[in-house]
Amino acid sequence: MKTFHLVSLGCPKNLVDSEVVFGQLEYNGWQGVEQPENANLLVVNTCGFIQSAVEESIEEIFQLAVYKQQDPRKKLAVIGCLVQRYMKRLESEIPEVDLFVGTEGVKDIHFSLNQLFRDDDFEKTVIPEPFLMTAAMPRRLSTPFFRAWLKITEGCNNHCSYCLIPGIRGRLRSRSIEDLVAEAKKLEAQGVKEVSLVAQDLTAYGMDVYHARRLVELLEQLLARTAISWIRLMYLYPSGINDQLLDLVSQQPRIVPYLDIPLQHVSDHILKDMNRRYGYGDVVQLIDKLRNKLPNIALRTTFLLGFPGETDADVQQLVDFIEAVQFDHLGVFSYANEEGCPAEKFNDQIPEEVKQARLETVLDVQSKISARKLQKYVGTVESVIIEGLSRETDLLLEGRTRYQAPEIDGCVLINEGNASPGDILDVEITEAHMYDLVGRIV
Numbered sequence: 001m002k003t004f005h006l007v008s009l010g011c012p013k014n015l016v017d018s019e020v021v022f023g024q025l026e027y028n029g030w031q032g033v034e035q036p037e038n039a040n041l042l043v044v045n046t047c048g049f050i051q052s053a054v055e056e057s058i059e060e061i062f063q064l065a066v067y068k069q070q071d072p073r074k075k076l077a078v079i080g081c082l083v084q085r086y087m088k089r090l091e092s093e094i095p096e097v098d099l100f101v102g103t104e105g106v107k108d109i110h111f112s113l114n115q116l117f118r119d120d121d122f123e124k125t126v127i128p129e130p131f132l133m134t135a136a137m138p139r140r141l142s143t144p145f146f147r148a149w150l151k152i153t154e155g156c157n158n159h160c161s162y163c164l165i166p167g168i169r170g171r172l173r174s175r176s177i178e179d180l181v182a183e184a185k186k187l188e189a190q191g192v193k194e195v196s197l198v199a200q201d202l203t204a205y206g207m208d209v210y211h212a213r214r215l216v217e218l219l220e221q222l223l224a225r226t227a228i229s230w231i232r233l234m235y236l237y238p239s240g241i242n243d244q245l246l247d248l249v250s251q252q253p254r255i256v257p258y259l260d261i262p263l264q265h266v267s268d269h270i271l272k273d274m275n276r277r278y279g280y281g282d283v284v285q286l287i288d289k290l291r292n293k294l295p296n297i298a299l300r301t302t303f304l305l306g307f308p309g310e311t312d313a314d315v316q317q318l319v320d321f322i323e324a325v326q327f328d329h330l331g332v333f334s335y336a337n338e339e340g341c342p343a344e345k346f347n348d349q350i351p352e353e354v355k356q357a358r359l360e361t362v363l364d365v366q367s368k369i370s371a372r373k374l375q376k377y378v379g380t381v382e383s384v385i386i387e388g389l390s391r392e393t394d395l396l397l398e399g400r401t402r403y404q405a406p407e408i409d410g411c412v413l414i415n416e417g418n419a420s421p422g423d424i425l426d427v428e429i430t431e432a433h434m435y436d437l438v439g440r441i442v
């Protein structure tokens with residue numbers, strides 16, 4: 001029996017690739033196994049856009065290489081962003097690996113991997129031409145059966161000066177509306193009730209193939225041609241958000257009242273140097289519009305601290321902004337001076353300890369905001385999707401409200417009532433903590 005063990009690293013977009021790799025291998029006679037020791041083939045789908053991700057990927061590769069040392073008949077393949085970033089350079093640096101396949105190798109991955117066990121003479125690094133997954137490709141979900149990521153585009157044309165993704169994932173490529181509806185229907189037929197739309201920039205959907213923003217049309221088709229209960233929007237580029245989109249979200253309860261809008265910063269000179277196509281004024285206007293059109297919207301954002309040239313005044317402006325806006329969820333990262341990104345050569349690089357201090361300042365401000373904001377749910381009855389038994393104790397169930405995204409936000413701990421994973425039901429919120437809620441099934 002041809003068996004494989006697949007490790008997936010990085011973001012939800014990379015996880016979708018892993019799910020397609022898994023589906024392709026199964027479809028072509030391979031069997032996935034939980035334990036690497038039971039696999040003929042060891043595969044790591046890597047992340048590589050910042051140094052910490054590169055290190056995590058290399059560590060995972062070496063962990064799997066141990067199984068190959070113990071049984072030399074095993075093969076080790078490394079795929080994904082690390083390969084796309086470093087290409088053939090990896091061959092000499094990690095000789096333990098039998099095959100390297102770039103991000104675009106997902107389509108024909110089974111051919112590349114079968115070769116490993118058939119031929120002795122083959123290209124050790126395979127960097128195929130750009131491809132776009134389709135609904136026709138077999139995909140084995142790795143998320144719980146009732147939720148899934150729907151990757152609507154690949155690549156990005158925004159070229160933020162701190163980001164390597166356009167160089168790794170290539171130019172923006174949008175899947176067709178027909179293909180995405182077909183995949184959403186497949187997911188629905190598998191029992192999926194919550195679909196989170198992901199991309200590098202969701203608002204850019206269609207700009208390449210339809211020469212216009214078509215996210216609204218896509219959502220209208222998904223709403224009209226599936227009965228999926230919850231549709232969630234992740235990675236919205238601020239200046240790509242238009243009135244049509246906000247009106248649709250305000251009118252359509254199946255599009256959950258939750259928007260993830262990575263702002264990265266609010267200081268005009270920093271945003272300009274980041275090559276972000278908006279300024280402080282635009283951001284304030286956007287938040288005002290959001291608050292007017294969608295008063296109970298849950299807002300998630302991301303900020304990047306320590307970008308070259310950032311001053312204490314810039315950080316104070318950001319803190320004032322965060323206190324004024326009161327985001328429901330906020331992620332913070334410190335700028336990594338990545339080899340090959342435009343900002344690598346910028347002057348006024350910030351020392352690591354200063355970056356860390358600024359990160360902690362913002363996290364501290366947000367933790368207080370989060371705790372205060374969650375209080376507003378106490379006494380309300382919220383629609384909750386059940387994830388299953390709590391990760392903390394079998395005595396509690398765990399779920400999420402429409403205002404909590406999978407895997408990155410807090411959850412609802414349920415201490416009264418019974419339900420099964422995937423159920424969407426009413427929960428009375430009885431307590432609120434820093435990031436999580438507590439409730440009982442009504």
Ligand code: SF4
Pocket residue numbers: 156157158159160163164165166200201237
């Ligand atoms: S929008 Fe900017 S940060 Fe996001 S993937 Fe594109 S280039 Fe990178």
